[in-house]
Amino acid sequence: MSKRDDELNDEIRAHLEMAKRDRIARGESAKDAEANARRELGNELLIREVTRDMWGWNWLDRLGRDLKYAGRQMKRSPGFTSIAVVTLALGLGATTAMFSVVNGVLLEPFKYREPGRLYLVQNLPPPQAKMDRTFPINARHFSEWREHCQSCEDIAMAESTGFTLTGSGEPVQVPGLRVSYSFFRTLGVQPALGRDFLREEELPGKFHEVILTDQLWRSRFGADPGIVGRVIQVSTEPYIVVGVLPADLHLPVGWGVSFINPMPSLMFRPLGMDVATQHEAGMNNYLCVVRLKPGVQPAQTLAELNAAIADMVRRFKIDLKPTLLPLQDTVTHGARSSLWLLMGTVGAVLLIVCVNIGNLMLVRTSGRYREAGVRMALGASRGDLFRLVLTETIALVLLGGSAGLLLAQGALKMFVAAAPVTLPRVDEIQMDSRVFLFAAAAMLMSVLIAGLLPAWRLSRTEPQESLKGGSANSTETGGRLRLREVLVGIEVALSTILLIAGGLLMLSFLRVMRVDKGFEVAHVIEQGVSLTGPAYREEPPRIRFIGEALRRLKEIPGVLSAGVTSQLPLRGETWIDGLAEPSTPGNEMKALANFRFVSADYWRAIGIPLRMGRFIEESDQDRKVPAVLISERSAAFLWPGQNPVGRMVHLTGTGGRGGEVVGVVGEARAVIEKESPYMIYEPYWDNAPFNPTFVVRTRGDAPAMMGAVRIALRGMDPTVPITQAMTMEQVMDESVRTRRFQTTIAAAFAAAALALASLGIYGVISFTVARRTAELGIRIALGASAREVAAMVLRQGMGPVLVGLGAGILCAVALSRLIEGELFGVGARDPWIFFSVAGVLSVVAACACWAPARRAARIDPLRALRFE
Amino acid sequence: MRYQNRIELLQGTLDMLILRTLAWGAQHGYGISQAIRSGSGEVLQVETGSLYPALHRLEKQGWVRSEWGQSENKQRAKYYSLTAAGRKQLAAEKSRWEQMSAAIGLLMQEASDEQA
Numbered sequence: 001m002s003k004r005d006d007e008l009n010d011e012i013r014a015h016l017e018m019a020k021r022d023r024i025a026r027g028e029s030a031k032d033a034e035a036n037a038r039r040e041l042g043n044e045l046l047i048r049e050v051t052r053d054m055w056g057w058n059w060l061d062r063l064g065r066d067l068k069y070a071g072r073q074m075k076r077s078p079g080f081t082s083i084a085v086v087t088l089a090l091g092l093g094a095t096t097a098m099f100s101v102v103n104g105v106l107l108e109p110f111k112y113r114e115p116g117r118l119y120l121v122q123n124l125p126p127p128q129a130k131m132d133r134t135f136p137i138n139a140r141h142f143s144e145w146r147e148h149c150q151s152c153e154d155i156a157m158a159e160s161t162g163f164t165l166t167g168s169g170e171p172v173q174v175p176g177l178r179v180s181y182s183f184f185r186t187l188g189v190q191p192a193l194g195r196d197f198l199r200e201e202e203l204p205g206k207f208h209e210v211i212l213t214d215q216l217w218r219s220r221f222g223a224d225p226g227i228v229g230r231v232i233q234v235s236t237e238p239y240i241v242v243g244v245l246p247a248d249l250h251l252p253v254g255w256g257v258s259f260i261n262p263m264p265s266l267m268f269r270p271l272g273m274d275v276a277t278q279h280e281a282g283m284n285n286y287l288c289v290v291r292l293k294p295g296v297q298p299a300q301t302l303a304e305l306n307a308a309i310a311d312m313v314r315r316f317k318i319d320l321k322p323t324l325l326p327l328q329d330t331v332t333h334g335a336r337s338s339l340w341l342l343m344g345t346v347g348a349v350l351l352i353v354c355v356n357i358g359n360l361m362l363v364r365t366s367g368r369y370r371e372a373g374v375r376m377a378l379g380a381s382r383g384d385l386f387r388l389v390l391t392e393t394i395a396l397v398l399l400g401g402s403a404g405l406l407l408a409q410g411a412l413k414m415f416v417a418a419a420p421v422t423l424p425r426v427d428e429i430q431m432d433s434r435v436f437l438f439a440a441a442a443m444l445m446s447v448l449i450a451g452l453l454p455a456w457r458l459s460r461t462e463p464q465e466s467l468k469g470g471s472a473n474s475t476e477t478g479g480r481l482r483l484r485e486v487l488v489g490i491e492v493a494l495s496t497i498l499l500i501a502g503g504l505l506m507l508s509f510l511r512v513m514r515v516d517k518g519f520e521v522a523h524v525i526e527q528g529v530s531l532t533g534p535a536y537r538e539e540p541p542r543i544r545f546i547g548e549a550l551r552r553l554k555e556i557p558g559v560l561s562a563g564v565t566s567q568l569p570l571r572g573e574t575w576i577d578g579l580a581e582p583s584t585p586g587n588e589m590k591a592l593a594n595f596r597f598v599s600a601d602y603w604r605a606i607g608i609p610l611r612m613g614r615f616i617e618e619s620d621q622d623r624k625v626p627a628v629l630i631s632e633r634s635a636a637f638l639w640p641g642q643n644p645v646g647r648m649v650h651l652t653g654t655g656g657r658g659g660e661v662v663g664v665v666g667e668a669r670a671v672i673e674k675e676s677p678y679m680i681y682e683p684y685w686d687n688a689p690f691n692p693t694f695v696v697r698t699r700g701d702a703p704a705m706m707g708a709v710r711i712a713l714r715g716m717d718p719t720v721p722i723t724q725a726m727t728m729e730q731v732m733d734e735s736v737r738t739r740r741f742q743t744t745i746a747a748a749f750a751a752a753a754l755a756l757a758s759l760g761i762y763g764v765i766s767f768t769v770a771r772r773t774a775e776l777g778i779r780i781a782l783g784a785s786a787r788e789v790a791a792m793v794l795r796q797g798m799g800p801v802l803v804g805l806g807a808g809i810l811c812a813v814a815l816s817r818l819i820e821g822e823l824f825g826v827g828a829r830d831p832w833i834f835f836s837v838a839g840v841l842s843v844v845a846a847c848a849c850w851a852p853a854r855r856a857a858r859i860d861p862l863r864a865l866r867f868e
Numbered sequence: 869m870r871y872q873n874r875i876e877l878l879q880g881t882l883d884m885l886i887l888r889t890l891a892w893g894a895q896h897g898y899g900i901s902q903a904i905r906s907g908s909g910e911v912l913q914v915e916t917g918s919l920y921p922a923l924h925r926l927e928k929q930g931w932v933r934s935e936w937g938q939s940e941n942k943q944r945a946k947y948y949s950l951t952a953a954g955r956k957q958l959a960a961e962k963s964r965w966e967q968m969s970a971a972i973g974l975l976m977q978e979a980s981d982e983q984a
Contacts, residue, residue, distance in 0.1 A: 007946070008920075011897060014945040015916065018898040021941060040916070047917045054924040 004055070008048055016041055066391035073392050080364065081396070084357045087756065088400025088446065091353035093407030094749070096431075096439045098346045100412050101419075102339050103438070104429030110328050111248065113188030117153070118327040119298060121145070121288035121305065122257070125592060126319030135320060135576055135592065136259050137288045141309045142180070143275035145288075148308040151296040154186035157271065158287045160261040162530055162691065163210075164721045165220065167233035171721040173530055174216065176267035177260075180275070183268070184211070184245075186291045191243030193217075194228035201270045209270060210239050214247040216266040235533035236719055239269070250428045256331040258572040258671065260287055264427070281316035282577045282652055289327065298324045319578075319590070331424045337821050338742050344818075345501065345749045348494050350442065352753050354449035355494075356760045357396065359487045361454035363767045365389060372461040386459035393451025401443040408439070420738040453483065484764050488757075489804035495750075495757040496808025496841060497815065502743075502750030503833040504823055509743045511825030512736055518668035518676055519569060520607030521728045523560075525702045526568055527709050528693045528723035535719075542688035545716065550599055552712045553696055558705060560697045563602030566689035569668040570735040579634055579678045580650040582658030591637055593678035594670055595652045597687050603629075603665055605695040606728070613645040613663030616683050620662075626651065626686050628659035631679035635664050651682060672735040673824050702727045742822070754844060762848040765797040769852045776856050777864025786857035793856045797849035798842075805841055809834060882914065882922050884965060887950065887958040890932060894949035896939065897923060923948055931957050 016037055023033035041047070074081040109115055122134035142157045149155060157180040165172045177183075181197040190196070191211060201209050212227070221227055231238045254262035292301055305322045312318065365372075372385055409431065419426050529549075531542045546564050553562035567574050579593035600616050603609075611632055620627040628649060635644040648658040659682060667676035684692070694713075698705045706725040713722055726734075769776070776789055784792075816828035826833070889895060889903045900923075901914040926932045931954035937947045950958070 010944070011946045012916075012920065014896065014939075014943055015898045017943055018896075018939065018941075018945070021943075022902075042915065042917050047920055050917060051920045051924050054921045054928060 005048075005052070008051060012041070012044060012047065063391065066388060067395055069388060070392040070395040074395065077364065080360055083759070084360065084396045085400045085403065087353045087356065088397060089403035089407055090752070091350035092397075092401050092404030092439065092442055092446065093411055094346045095350045095442050096404060096408035096435060097411035097415060098339075098343050099438045099442075100408065100431050100435045101415060101426075101429055102343050103432070103434055105335055105339060105423065105425050106332050107434070108425075108428065108432075111250065114294075115328055116326075117292045117294065118187070119290050119292065119301075119324040120255070120257070120327055120330050121155075121290055121322050122325055123284060123320035124323045126590065134257075134323060134325070136257065136284045136286050137322065138278070138281065138284050139273070139275045139286055140278040140280045141312070141322070142286060142288055143278065144308040144312075145290075145305050146180075146182075146275075149290070149301065149304045151293050151301045151304055153291045153293045154182050155288065155290045156180045156183040156186040157275070158183055158260075158289070159271075159285060160259070160265075161269070162261075162532060163267045163269075164235045164530055164532060165233065166236045166719065171235075171719065172220075173721045173723065174220075174266050175261050175263040176269070177265045178271050179268050180271055183289070186289050187251075188291070189245065189249055192246040193225075194241070194243030196243060197270050202272070202275075204273055208237070208239050209242045210234070211243040211245060211268045212241060213245050213251075213264075213266045214249070215264075217244045237534050250425060252327075252331040252424055253426075254331075254424065255287055256333055256424065257287060259285065259574050259576075280312040281318050284320065284576055285574075290324070335423050337818075338738075341501070341819060341822060342742065342745050345498055345746050348498055349749045349753050349756070350446070351449070352491050352494050352756045352760075354446045355487050355491050356756050356763075357393070357446075357450040358453050359484055359491075359760055360763055361389070361393065361450060362457060362484055362487070363763060365454045365458045368458065369461050372458050382459040385461070386455045389455035389458050390447070390451045393447050393455070397443050397446045397450070401439065401446075405436075405439060418741060420741055423738070453487075457483070485800040488761055488764055489800040489807065491757040491760045492801050492804025492841065492845065493808035493811060495753040496805055496837060497812050498746075498750040498753040499837045499841065500808075500812040500833055501819055502747045503837055504819060504826060504828065504830060505739075505743045505746045507826045507830065507833060508822070508824040509736070509739055512673060512739060515669070515672065515825070517569065517672065517732070518608060518666050519728075521732055523698050523700070523702050524606060524728040525696050525698065525706055525709065525725050526693050526728065526731060527696065527706070527713065527725040528691060529713060530721045530723075531688075531690050531692065533719055535717075536690070539688050542690070542692075543685045545720070546599065546684055546688060546692055549694065549713055549716060550601070552716065553694060553709060554601075556696075556705070556708045556712060558699045558708075560699055561601045561605040562694060562696045563605035564599040564684055564689075564692045564694050565602050565606075566597040566684070566687075566692060567670075568693050568695070568731060569606070569670060570672050570731055571670070573670045573677055575652060576677075577652035578650060579637060579680070581638060582648050582650045591678055593634055593680045596679065596681050597684045597689050598681050599684050602681075602695060605697045606668075607697070608668050609666045611664045611666060612643075613661070615663055616681075620683060621685055623660075626657075626659040626682055627662040628683075629663045629665050629681040630661055631667055631676065632664055633667060633676070634678040634680060635661075637678060649680060651680070651686075672732070673739075739824075754841070757841075758844050758848040761797065761801060761845050762852070765793065765849050765852040766855075768796070769793060769856045772856075773859060773864045776859050777861040780859055781861035781865070789859070790853040790857035793853040794846065794849050797853070798845060801842070801845040805838055809838065882918060883926060884958070884961040885912070885914075886919075886922060886926065886948075887931065887954055887961065890948055890950045890954070891958060894937075894947040896937075896945040896947050898945070900948070926954070930954075 019037040019040065020030075020033045023036060024030060028036065038044075110118070112118065121137055123137055124134055137157075139157065142155070145152070146155050158177045161176055161178045163174045163176050165174055179197070181199050181202045184191070184196050192214065194211075197209065197211070210232070212221070217223060217227060221230075221232075224230065227241050227244060230241050232241060233239070251265055253264050254260050290301065292298065302322065302324050305324075306313075309322075375385060412429065412431065416426055416429055531545060536542050536545065550562050550564060553559060573594050575595040576592050577595060579591040598616075600618055600620075603615055612635075613629075616627045616629065625648075628651070630638075630644065630649060634649075638644065638649065639647060644661045644664055647661050649661055651657045651659045659680075665679075665681070668679065669676045694709070696705065696709055709725060710722060713720070779789060780786075812834070813829055820828045885904050886900055889900050889907070892903075895903065897916075897919055901916070901919055904912050904914050923932065923934075927934055927948070931951060932948045933951050934946050934948045936944060939945045
């Protein structure tokens, strides 16, 4: 109570006192005077209320007063209030967090200068290869484009690389890129400290300049302000730091392509090669980014790119065709449908939360028709009643919403931590003004959905009717009941859709886990090393290191076999070149194969079976014509129905070289969800990898052997950096992380939807039974058996559930296109999932109806009829 | 019952009567209602439910001001008095009232003439 209220009280008291005194003076008894004065004064409460209105209520005061009323209502039913606030907080929190992700990843434009003019140049495969992905480009083509593309403002090329920071302590491996000198210029980025690369720094032997990200500069070099010009040790060689990138620069992780290391790049050095003298075909290994001149259409640039390499394409019969992909779309493409799907799921759950609250409010308001009738009889307008109920919803949503915003911040942190690194721009996600605007809109929508119907219902109360009709004796009027049933139906329909989506994703996940990867996962560890130091610049030392390492690894007790590969399965496609016979004129490429450089025991170690011929052997080192193995699919493609052993196959790299097929092995997936690519295996001594991965098959517990493997490799050369070893189970796990993440979220929200819907069903049926106690009592008194009564309640409860279920299934069928791309090994209309969901939902709904139905069956007719 | 003979006042009229009453000097709410009743020969009755809202409205408009004081019976009461703006308002309402009552009088005169 404010001072003003106190004064008004005093004023009216004084009025009453004076009236009483006058009456006593006129001769009335003290008792009569008191009573008459009061009667003359009228309704004191009303006077105070109307007078207060004169003080000039602004909407804020009124809201405050209504909120006070709402607070009283909420205190009166703490159960409802806490359920409403908690579910709203969860719903709004999850929706806001998910929107922050969608906003950060998909909606927020790249922070580069005019990002709309940036495109990736990728190669389209030959049409007859029937492949739906694009491929990296050739360095020589890049060189031609840089010389001849008139409509390109700038064009840049890059390749993944690793840096080994040495100097103090154990060497640290830092992921980075080798870039053309124009790389940052093309993106429209200026180093914050120091300078960009110079053109002449791109050439061979001149690559000892590096640019650091702000992050690396801070974490490794203590944000040294004098870093520019400082000499740092990379692979025990001196490199000079020429620049540091701005702090708020986020380079795309993985660039939306499979051949760039999906780790944030922290360090950059120039290419160190003369692109103008590279081979004109094959060696498609590079990322290419182009910035178009203002106003230029991509088609025009594309025509220039094609024209620039027309001669080479003719000479080498290259079937790859360059294409331009908008940079931002490409980088976020993989995450797009997946994120929108999750956003839709979370939004649907919020919708269910709101419908649920609306339903519970409706249940509550129907107990308040008498109160509403009284209020209207006393002069409250329909608008007042409407406002009163709406304010209650607003209070609930404000409480739930503010808790939800706090939750969203926590959830976002968890999300970013749990999100797979391949989720592009995940480090840029934050709650900006757009997110808060979204949260406000979501809250407004919640108020409308949850509050509008009950408020409208109550404000339509006819005072006459509501005061006349007793409460418990009457059966409910049809309209009110039907509205609640419609809301239950909507909840069930939404839950059905979410459960079907969750079920499909879960089944997909199981199918992915069970897919035949082509190798044996158990008892195998992988261990990567980096042979990028100056001692390993030439090939022979790398070959010697690998050979010696394999010998030492095999000597470790408990090791069954040890091999090496340039790239593990499931780690993506790379070293892609044409699949052809060398005899074909001009190496005509009908398809593309992945090339791997492996040791003799590689297949044994990882468990890829030999189908025909033999594995390569150490003695093959002396052969003039390299011995190679190919996969069954490659063999079937090149020589359908014929024996491939002894045939010649085109090898990657220097043109025209061929290898003799000595054996055929089984398939091994490079990407877990894709059919394995055409594979060609060459001996490692033909092209010794700079970053080989050792594969060790052990007799017993694989992780226990990691230490011994590490010690053996360290013992050979302590300056060689060693990655964190993994079991093949972990490699497998890593490859399904994105899917697992998505499946977990979708399944969790589907479960939440189911729980909310059953809560809604339970609430409505319980309430209906309570309202119909008298009617049910009469039925029992007239001879209805307990079972008949229970069955009737159950039947009436399940009616809207089944209708909702049907509607949900129809919607799921209609929406099946949206989820198709996210599924693996299961159709979007998989009947099993639909049946299971229908079954689960019916059982859960029946359980929710069961308790109230039993209560109905146990009604004592005598007490029920007396119950008022 | 005396109640039935009383005329309930329209809002605008009530405001004018309050201002008129206060023209004689500061008065509390009860005093104003008594003054209007006795001043009108017990014909005009001011409902308390209309009086206080009106007083608070007039105060908000700046035509009256209020302060706490003591009544003759040592009763603490809130006294209202006219402000300068209130005086001007009273004058304006008075001339408006005179115009209107003259006009209504004229109309009613004609009506009774016709009947005669």
